[in-house]
Amino acid sequence: MGKNFDIKDASLAEYGRRRIDWAEAEMPVLRQIRERFASERPLKGVRLSACLHVTAETANLMRTLAAGGADVVLCASNPLSTQDDVAASLVVHDEIPVYAIKGEDHETYYQHITAALDHNPHITMDDGADLVTGVLKQRPDLIPAMLGSTEETTTGVIRLKAMAADGVLKFPVIAVNDSDTKHLFDNRYGTGQSTLDGILRATNVLLAGKTFVVGGYGYCSRGIAERARGMGANVIVTEVNPIRALEAAMDGYRVMPMREAVKVADFVVTATGNKNVLDAEDFAVMKDGCIVANSGHFNVEINIPDLEALSVEKRQPRAFVDQYILKDGRRINLLGEGRLINLASAEGHPSAVMDMSFANQALASEYLLTHKGKLPNGVHALPKEVDREIASLKLKSMGIMIDTLTPEQAKYLASWEEGT
Structure with missing residues (x-):
């Protein structure tokens, strides 16, 4: 160079x-x-x-x-x-x-x-x-x-x-x-706050009262779900792992397949580490005006070629917002070209x-x-x-002090002889 x-x-x-x-x-x-x-x-x-x-x-x-x-x-x-x-x-x-x-x-x-x-x-x-x-x-x-x-x-x-x-x-x-x-802190608290920050900077749309779908329930996704709920959104989680799906349900979220969730979604955010979490079949049933973003590392989580193939027009109403007009007139708003929205339109964690x-x-x-x-x-x-x-x-x-084990406690935890 x-x-x-x-x-x-x-x-x-x-x-x-x-x-x-x-x-x-x-x-x-x-x-x-x-x-x-x-x-x-x-x-x-x-x-x-x-x-x-x-x-x-x-x-x-x-x-x-x-x-x-x-x-x-x-x-x-x-x-x-x-x-x-x-x-x-x-x-x-x-x-x-x-x-x-x-x-x-x-x-x-x-x-x-x-x-x-x-x-x-x-x-x-x-x-x-x-x-x-x-x-x-x-x-x-x-x-x-x-x-x-x-x-x-x-x-x-x-x-x-x-x-x-x-x-x-x-x-x-x-x-x-x-x-x-x-991962317990960066992925959950960092991704949760920065993803919402990126979405809000890109759209300036109120989250309270909206239906917010989160793809996945790993540490990144659960951080996003937690922060979206904290801002008043009605959160739905989609998963392929039955244990994580059960955890999401017991954390108080609605859990359903992505194909069903997108029908009622105002926002859909992916953070799975996988590809084509959203594809043509999902775009086909999305609501008019749905806002779609990704917080996974690569932009393959959203099948953008599928979205482009379904569209007759593309325009940019705001920075970091690509609005795809489908053949039936519905609008799907893709944020940050499908790349990490917390870094595309905001400053990251x-x-x-x-x-x-x-x-x-x-x-x-x-x-x-x-x-x-x-x-x-x-x-x-x-x-x-x-x-x-x-x-x-x-x-x-942070100025936080915690307890330390006494020698007796440390010995007890390391032994098996002392029971009830």
Whole structure:
């Protein structure tokens, strides 16, 4: 590309730095890790390529990794999720190469991934497994020098476990998403708040009294359902897993097949990690004016080609709203091109919850280095003591104290002899 970055506009850097600093104030756990990293330099000499949403929170992770000695390069994990001012600040103020432009086309997106792989990383850091896929398919020459990878999100972990099952994953990967201090908080509270934020910014439509359908009932979906109910919506959950469907029913939601739910829906939001959760048969029975959005990682959850084939006209009444006019005159409003709506039209998860997620990412990269040669190829979770350390740091930053076991209690829990 002729230079070691590709961003929209370097003049945005000053505003980007202010927003990064604002986010940092809500990220005390990551800040403490950065202080230790700056002192100990545990990642010195490690080349690290990251493919993540380029947000103010991610910038603080990049700063932390760089403080630890890592030689970092960053590209976007979604064409619509980049905050151009943040990308500019990282390049201008932190001298971290960034390849990311909000709204970049398909070709540019993959050029940027190629640029990140051209960094010859020892560690890749993914949100959706695009870098790992690139290594395995296009750059197997990188594998001998790689310590491994870390993965941020559910969709990526699904892909990685499929790779491991097929025997093609040639290095260890830390599934950061499987840490309790990630998925129990980021997925539920982060996705819940940021998805509703994205929908409201895109539409400015009142949720109270509306029928709101959520596809899936994993941690992301249950966060969305909880927040939508909190804003007065009548929530319906759709599922394919009988245990999760039963859980949703006992949490007080209506549960039914998607084909039935869309008939009464004012909003439909998908967050399943699967494809074609909404397709032609669903669009055929939707109400006029239904608002459709996705909060899963990839835009395949909504079958957009099906929607386009059913339409006779497409217009944009608002930014981030594509209105498809069907042959019978019904209007279906697709938000953010079917991409992650919380990042397409809003700013992603709040900093306070990303604090824990990115603490996991930073410690996962250190874990790969300290366990070099000890981890078999495949998908691994971080040890539970890392989870507990992050949770303890978060509680301390919130001014919350908890009890500790007495020696007698600890002995009792570890024994079997003492009963009734």
